Amino acid sequence: xxxxxxxxxxxxxxxxxxxxxxxxxxxxxxxxxxxxxxxxxxxxxxxxxxxxxxxxxxxxxxxxxxxxxxxxxxxxxxxxxxxxxxxxxxxxxxxxxxxxxxxxxxxxxxxxxxxxxxxxxxxxxxxxxxxxxxxxxxxxxxxxxxxxxxxxxxxxxxxxxxxxxxxxxxxxxxxxxxxxxxxxxxxxxxxxxxxxxxxxxxxxxxxxxxxxxxxxxxxxxxxxxxxxxxxxxxxxxxxxxxxxxxxxxxxxxxxxxxxxxxxxxxxxxxxxxxxxxxxxxxxxxxxxxxxxxxxxxxxxxxxxxxxxxxxxxxxxxxxxxxxxxxxxxxxxxxxxxxxxxxxxxxxxxxxxxxxxxxxxxxxxxxxxxxxxxxxxxxxxxxxxxxxxxxxxxxxxxxxxxxxxxxxxxxxxxxxxxxxxxxxxxxxxxxxxxxxxx
Amino acid sequence: xxxxxxxxxxxxxxxxxxxxxxxxxxxxxxxxxxxxxxxxxxxxxxxxxxxxxxxxxxxxxxxxxxxxxxxxxxxxxx
Numbered sequence: 001x002x003x004x005x006x007x008x009x010x011x012x013x014x015x016x017x018x019x020x021x022x023x024x025x026x027x028x029x030x031x032x033x034x035x036x037x038x039x040x041x042x043x044x045x046x047x048x049x050x051x052x053x054x055x056x057x058x059x060x061x062x063x064x065x066x067x068x069x070x071x072x073x074x075x076x077x078x079x080x081x082x083x084x085x086x087x088x089x090x091x092x093x094x095x096x097x098x099x100x101x102x103x104x105x106x107x108x109x110x111x112x113x114x115x116x117x118x119x120x121x122x123x124x125x126x127x128x129x130x131x132x133x134x135x136x137x138x139x140x141x142x143x144x145x146x147x148x149x150x151x152x153x154x155x156x157x158x159x160x161x162x163x164x165x166x167x168x169x170x171x172x173x174x175x176x177x178x179x180x181x182x183x184x185x186x187x188x189x190x191x192x193x194x195x196x197x198x199x200x201x202x203x204x205x206x207x208x209x210x211x212x213x214x215x216x217x218x219x220x221x222x223x224x225x226x227x228x229x230x231x232x233x234x235x236x237x238x239x240x241x242x243x244x245x246x247x248x249x250x251x252x253x254x255x256x257x258x259x260x261x262x263x264x265x266x267x268x269x270x271x272x273x274x275x276x277x278x279x280x281x282x283x284x285x286x287x288x289x290x291x292x293x294x295x296x297x298x299x300x301x302x303x304x305x306x307x308x309x310x311x312x313x314x315x316x317x318x319x320x321x322x323x324x325x326x327x328x329x330x331x332x333x334x335x336x337x338x339x340x341x342x343x344x345x346x347x348x349x350x351x352x353x354x355x356x357x358x359x360x361x362x363x364x365x366x367x368x369x370x371x372x373x374x375x376x377x378x379x380x381x382x383x384x385x386x387x388x389x390x391x392x393x394x395x396x397x398x399x400x401x402x403x404x405x406x407x408x409x410x411x412x413x414x415x416x417x418x419x420x421x422x423x424x425x426x427x428x429x430x431x432x433x434x435x436x437x
Numbered sequence: 438x439x440x441x442x443x444x445x446x447x448x449x450x451x452x453x454x455x456x457x458x459x460x461x462x463x464x465x466x467x468x469x470x471x472x473x474x475x476x477x478x479x480x481x482x483x484x485x486x487x488x489x490x491x492x493x494x495x496x497x498x499x500x501x502x503x504x505x506x507x508x509x510x511x512x513x514x515x
Contacts, residue, residue, distance in 0.1 A: 071493040075485065081495035099495075168491075168498035169461065207484075208491065208498035209461045209477035370473035375460040376497055 002028075003045055004052030008059065024051055027128045038123050042093075042145050046127045049093030050143065053085050064091075070098060070146060071168060073153040077208040079164030080149055096146055097127070101165035102139040102156060103198070106191040107178035117160055125152050136215060137175030137226065138165040169212055171204035176218040177225040185310065186220030187238025187323040188351035194218045196355055197362075210366075211373035221319065222305040228328075229342045233379040234365065235328045236358075240320030241348050243300045244309070250316035251276075251296045261312050280309050324350045327361055329391060330380030340380045343388055345395065347402045361395050368394030441468070441479050442488055449502060458492050458499035 002025070013019045028047035031040065043049070053064050070082035081099040088095035105114070118139070122128055127143030134140040144152065156162045165173030174197060177183070179190030197216060198205070204214075217228030221238040228235030253259045254274055260267055261274050276296070281289045288302035289309065296316070298309075310317045327349065328342030345365075349357055365379065368391065373382045383391050392399055417423045444467050449459065465476040480500065483489045490503040 068494040069492060071491040071498065077481070077484070077491045077498055078493065081493070167495055168493040170498070203477075207477065207481045208493070209465075209473070209480065211460075211462060213496060367473065370465075373462075375462055 002051070003048035004055060006051050006055040009051060009055050021051070024129065031123075031128060036123075038120075040123075041125045041148055041151075042127060042143070044093075046093040046097075046143055047129065049091035050097070050127065050129070053087065053091045053094055056087065056090075065097075070149075071208075072164060072206075073150050076164060076206045078167040078170040078206060081167050094143065097143040098146065098149070100126070100141040100144060100149070100152060101134065101167055101173060102141060103163045103165045103173050104133055104137055104139050104175070106176055106194055107181055108133070108137075109178070109181070114160065121152065121155050121160075125155075135231070136165070136172050137217075138173040164206075166205050166213075169208040169210045170206065170214070171201055171210070172213055172215045173205075174198050174216040174218070175226050177220050179218075179220040183220060184314070185223060185238075185307070185319055187240055187319055188220060188325050190218040190220040190236075190238065193236065193351060193355065193358075196353075197358075200355075200359065201362075204366075210370065212376045212378055214366075214369075214379065222307050223311065228331075230331050230339075231333070232331055232342070233329065234362065235331060235342050236325050237328065238323065239305050239326050239348065240323045242320040242322040244298055244303065244320060245318040246296055246298065247316050247318075248295050251313065252294065254313050254316055259313075259315055263314055280312050283308055324348050327358075329365060330378075330383045332378045332380045336378075336381055337384065340384070342380075343383065343405075344402055345388075345391060346397065347400065364395035365391065442483060442486075444468070445480070445483060445489070453505075457505045458501040460497075460499055464500060 006021075009021045012021045024047050028045070028051065031044050031047060034040070034044075057064050064086050066084045066086055068082055069084075070080055071077050072079040079101050081101070083097045083099060085091055085094050085097065102118075118130075119128075122130060122141050125144060125148045126141050129142045131140035131142060141152075153164065156164070174194050176190040176194035177186075179188075179192075180186040181191060194216075197218075204210070213233075215232040215234070217226045217232035217235050219226055219228045219235065219237045224230075224237065228237060250259065254261060255276050257273055261279065276291065281291065285306050285308075286302040286304055288299040290297050300320075310319065325348075326344060327346035329345045330340055331342040332340050346361055349361070351358070369379050369382055372386065372390075373379070377385075388403060389399065392403060445464060448464070448467055452459075461477070461480065464480050465471070465473055468476050468479065471479070480489070484491060484500070487503065489500045492499045492501055
């Protein structure tokens with residue numbers, strides 16, 4: 001018999017999709033049975049009370065959670081989000097229900113042993129409920145009490161070689177796609193760069209001093225499997241600056257139906273014979289491809305790396321050999337001004353150890369944002385307020401055509417004094433020689 | 438330069454009627470000659486020394502004297 005009646009939540013279980021309500025009920029039952037004889041360090045009915053408080057919120061149409069306060073473990077300014085309920089007598093199991101953010105393994109590669117350790121830790125010292133993974137990509141452990149925080153941190157760092165993630169006005173847990181570990185499109189080692197930048201900027205991750213949150217994400221290619229262009233203040237997207245490599249024999253094999261397009265991904269239905277004109281050439285957003293004497297031609301100058309042709313014909317078309325990454329800045333989810341995608345800051349940069357050029361860009365942007373950003377202003381909002389030109393100047397770059405999204409609609413050009421020969425001073429006598437009063 | 442701890446404490450006490458928590462920028466502004474990342478080291482040292490305490494909403498972090506202002510258990514109930 002459930003501790004609290006939850007008719008509104010029960011209704012959610014009747015939908016066609018897997019339900020989080022069923023999951024929580026299952027965990028509640030498992031905790032009561034305790035077949036593994038776990039020495040629970042948080043109340044055994046934490047899951048029951050979680051369902052209870054959620055039901056009450058649905059009934060009242062308002063939240064019963066209070067956020068804020070506790071930030072982490074000793075020496076850390078983030079990684080834990082304090083959460084308390086405002087009906088602790090009714091729901092003592094969730095009186096404290098803090099969230100712990102934990103850095104995920106790069107590319108989200110887990111061993112089953114690691115997952116078991118994680119689950120054992122969280123069954124004993126938390127609610128047993130997790131969110132794999134949070135929107136930023138980290139492991140989110142839901143629901144524990146204050147005395148457990150240091151214990152959890154000790155276990156994670158000493159026995160699992162894992163650190164807490166970011167929260168608050170910090171660098172948030174960086175994330176990378178699986179990069180060169182499995183993917184032939186990776187233009188740089190995204191996992192390695194993510195790892196190196198995570199280690200380099202430990203202080204920014206754990207000691208908050210930014211105006212607001214800041215997210216890094218590393219995509220090995222423009223397919224963007226971690227969606228860095230939409231979800232990170234600074235996104236690192238692999239690209240190349242030479243030509244797409246074409247294997248004309250493989251192109252012919254795709255055209256002749258010997259190789260399935262898209263790696264056979266759409267083979268579940270008969271779409272008819274592969275039509276390279278309709279499915280590749282006509283869909284190229286910059287119209288830079290054509291067939292000539294049975295051969296595929298590409299005007300690489302016009303290619304914007306949309307990846308469509310490479311995705312459809314992976315055996316015929318490959319990324320170029322001169323590889324690196326583009327840096328984009330300013331993406332964010334909506335709170336102020338709506339959602340924004342990243343804007344191109346650095347069109348191409350080589351990814352070479354010890355990554356000093358990349359660090360210079362990162363630190364230049366941080367310095368500018370920390371100086372100029374208002375409290376709770378994301379980088380993208382600052383760029384919108386002051387203009388991309390300021391961001392470009394902050395990292396010591398010169399504007400290039402790739403920074404221009406569209407022809408200007410502001411007809412005024414304001415010169416800076418240092419850009420004008422002789423500055424603002426002039427010799428009036430000399431001027432009068434050529435101009436009457 | 439005067440002791441940074443004194444500068445920070447004096448500022449916080451002078452505002453204590455209006456505010457109990459401060460953004461990093463408010464405190465960094467007390468050291469205008471310093472680069473932001475240097476100010477960060479200094480202010481975080483004050484946290485390690487127990488002079489200041491972090492407060493986080495989860496999305497934003499603020500700094501204040503330990504135990505002052507709205508705490509989780511007593512929001513709006515002082």
